[in-house]
Amino acid sequence: MAYEMFLTKTFRILEATDPTEYVSLDPGNVALYNLIISAGMVDLGSDTMAKAVLWAMFGEGTTTRANLEALLSEDPVQPEPE
Numbered sequence: 001m002a003y004e005m006f007l008t009k010t011f012r013i014l015e016a017t018d019p020t021e022y023v024s025l026d027p028g029n030v031a032l033y034n035l036i037i038s039a040g041m042v043d044l045g046s047d048t049m050a051k052a053v054l055w056a057m058f059g060e061g062t063t064t065r066a067n068l069e070a071l072l073s074e075d076p077v078q079p080e081p082e
Contacts, residue, residue: 004045004046005043005045006043006044006045006072007041007042007043007044007045008041008042008043008044008071009040009041010036010037010038010039010040010041010042012071013036013037013042013054013068013071014037016064016067016068016070016071017033017058017064017067018062018063018064018067021058021062021063021064022064025057029057032053032057033053033054033057036050036053036054044068044071044072054068055068
């Protein structure tokens, strides 16, 4: 299976996060979430750490997971040429 990159600005993840679900996270997950958000841009493509962490925090059936999955159906940010 080919790797698929999906770069997104982290403010979009912040906007996708349900406040009630965020405040119910344990302190360790809050720290991880805040670390991801502080990056400015992350890759939510297949098999990335950021995606795995967010999907573990916000399981099936949560508003945040649904919002993040909807985000993945949009156009990703194009990486800068090197």
